[in-house]
Structure formats: C-alpha cells, structure tokens
Amino acid sequence: MILPLGPIHPGLKEPLRLKLKTQGEKVISAEIDYGYVHRGIERIMEGKTWQKAIYLAERVCGICSYIHTQTFAETFEKISGEQAPLRAQYLRVLTNELDRIQSHLLANSTFFKAIEHETLFMYMLALREPVMDAIELLTGNRVNMGWNVVGGVRMDAKDIHLQQIMEIMIKLEAGYDRYVEMYEQGPLVGLRSKKVGRMSKEDAIKGRAVGPIGRGSGLKHDLREDHHTYRDHLDFKVIWRKEGDNFARNMNRFDEIPQSISLIKQVIENIPKGDTRNKVEIGKGYGEWRNEAPRGEVTYMIETNGNLINNVSIRTPSIMNIDSCARYMLNDVATVSDAIATYASVDPCIACAERVIVANEKGEEKHYQGIFDIK
C-alpha cells in the first residue's frame, strides 16, 4: 500500500510530501518530495550589497536564524582579512549558544510530540521560553534578531543584561537534570527510541550526516572546535555517542545543552571590554566559511566585487541529514509510527533544505533537489 503524507499533515510541522510504501505495518520504501518552501534566496541576493543581503540570509531558516547571519558576516570578514573585535566575538558565541539551546529543546520537543509523550513535550517548551527571553534581552527580538553585521555585532550588551542572562542560565541548569533523567530512564520512551532507526558510523559517513545526527552515530565532528573564538579563548570538547539510534540523537542534543550553558557562563565571566564593531573595507574576492549550526554544518560561499554580491551559494545541514534518514535510518524501523518518530529525531528543517531547483533548458520541467528512494 502507498501511504501519502503531507504536504499539510498533523504529523509534520513543515510542508513536505512523504510517500511511504508499506506492507502491513512495515515501511519498505520512502520517497521524499521537496519544493514547497523554495523561495530562491540565493538568486535574490545576487547584485545586492551585504547590508541588504544579510536580512535574506537570516530568513533562510527561522529556527537557526542566528548562525546564518554570523556565517554570512564571517565570510565577508574572511574576504577582507579582518576579524571582528574580541568583545564582538564573545557576544557572537553567547548568542550562538543561546540559539543552540532553544533549537535543541525545540527539536527534542518535536520528537516527544511524535512519540505522543505530551508531558515531556510541554516540559521542553516550558524550558525553552526563558531562553527565548534571554535572547530577547540581548538582541531585542525572539526569532529574527538582526544581531550580526560585517565586522562585529550591531550593538553592545549591557552588564545588567548579561547578569540577567547568567541568572536564567543558572535556573535552567538547576532543574535540567530532572528532565534528562525522565527521558534516559523512562521505560516507555526507551521502547520508542532505543534501537529504533539505527545508523552505523559507515552509513553516517556515506550519507554525509552532520551535527548531532552524525555525532549520535559516532562521527566526532564539530566545527566549533576549529572556530577561532572557541579554539583560542574557550573550553570546549566535542560530545558524541556510539549507538546511532533515536535515543542517541536525542541524548546527544540533551548533553550539548549543559555544555552550551557552560560556554555562556565562560563568556559572561571573561568578556573583555572594548569595541563591538570594526570598520571593514571589503575588497574584491571569493570567500568560503563554515560554522556549526544547531543541526550541523552551514557553509557560505560568496563572490563579491567589493560592493555587490556576484554569486552566493549556501549549504545547509538539513539536506544531508534528511538524506541519511531516508537512506539508512528508515531501513531499520518496524512501523509507520516509528518511521515518523525517526524522521522527527533527525530534526529536519525544510526551510533550510530548499536550496536548488533543477530545470531543463526551456525551463518547463522543474524538480527540486532531493527526491529519492530508499530501498
């Protein structure tokens, strides 16, 4: 039987078409059809100055909007050969980690919704709200913050706000273990997540899985290790696990949150005084920069003529993760509801993933990147 899901469906939070071929309760193949949120952002960016394009970069994805502007700005900083001042770099880390916490909490809450565990779903959302407050305190907005500019950040943070963020973090940390324990020890959640949707390390490499999805399968890869601010000034270690199932992916996200809290504390304690913005002379050239988003690796490749953007290409993590989900993880699930839970554990973000249209010469036949079969 073929079971079509979507584009609008109670089990999906973003528009996407899933065609599951089933035999009884077992899923034997899945086809994913994209293209519902393709806006053509790269095309619009061409011929614009960075001041205009950075707003478009922010709106590639609403959940991890922050990292897109940071990567965009750092690409331009690389082209011009100048770095942001140290205080701005610290503030970037602060915002990035706050954003990561809220994104991970949202991702796990979606998984709990998919396995119908309403209690943990609500707890996760309740934990997330104070973090959103912290983001709002710092940047003035909850989702699209407009916090980065080429050469630094838009404005300075006040000490009193940093102190308030510190308090929010201490409160979050105090209650946090209880929820992790609920997930780690809960027998019923265990049944729905342990040994479901397994992906081996080899498959993760073949599927190019990144972020917590790759790290859950034993790939020790986190770009924050190589980032100059983290490497030179902060104490950071990659968190990874071996199991490669739904449980490992969620636990990996759970474990990364205390680490983000510790990074935020380090930033607030050690933040240096000084400017938050350098004046940057942008020359002609091509630059490429990669950063670790909550879901994995984001790459920006930009070619500029000094003023306008000639060409830009954005690579987001979701496309690789959804790909490895369809190819490898869904082979290991027994029922349709497990398939949906596995799909949710990958933390797919469709708005990120819609990057390419493939069209023939006359432009008649269009199809969108990432239509594939699992067998």
Next chain:
Amino acid sequence: MLDALKDIVRKSSIHVCLVNSGGCNGCDIEVVALLSPRYDLEQYGIYVHNNPREADVILVTGAVTEQWKENLRRIYTKAPEPKVVVALGNCPISGDVFNQEGSSVNAPVSDFIPVDAELSGCPPRPSEILEAILAVAPGAIAAKGRQKK
C-alpha cells in the same frame, strides 16, 4: 435558539490548521511556542492540529511558492464551512524580504484565497498571534455560519 447555541459552541472550540506556504519557519515556531505552558493556547479552547479537514481557522504563513499556487486553493476548499483565514506575518501580506526581482514567491496570499484578517510582524510575538486569533475567530465564524443559511 439553535444559532445562539452554535455560537457558544464555536466560540469555545476553535480548531486551527497551520499552513506554511513558503516562509522562513519563524512564524511557525512562534505558533509552536504558543502551545507552551506559558501561553497555554488550549485554555482558550484553541487546538492546533494541522488537519485542514477539521479546521475552523486556517493560519497561513509564508509567501506562496510555486508549488503552493494550486495547493493553497485545494487546502482551502478542504476545510469545512464556516472558516476563517488569518494571514500571519509579513510574508503572506507582502512577501516580506523575499518579494524581489528573481524570487519564486507569489505573495500576497489574498490573490489565491480570501483572507479575513492580517497580522504583520516578522515574526509577530506569540501573544499578538493569540490576540489576533481570539479577536477575529469566534465572531467571524459565527457570522459566516449565519450567512450561509
């Protein structure tokens, strides 16, 4: 008598279907934030389930991409009468930053389906979304229900 009864019932159980027609996701996660205990959407009798066949209110976010041009209409007709469409965020109202030369968006949404209320913001705050749904939905649903007869 029957109308009055229907009004009461409709006021206290509003089913919402969220349709992302091609935005950045920001508006959608603000709707998810509404489910959280802080805002607790369900205490107002609002239930978000993403099923167009049972919806009273269709929340449209996003700027109508190519693939959505026909599907939007189809989803709209699937929802039973009386129904209310709320356009959420700048995207469905004007296309926001995406509505520029070379893009593949076809905003506004009102070109494709009738829109009853619009709420601007990129994204609007959760409390504003809640206020908008509550301000427009019960009255409009009741009025439309009577009109039909």
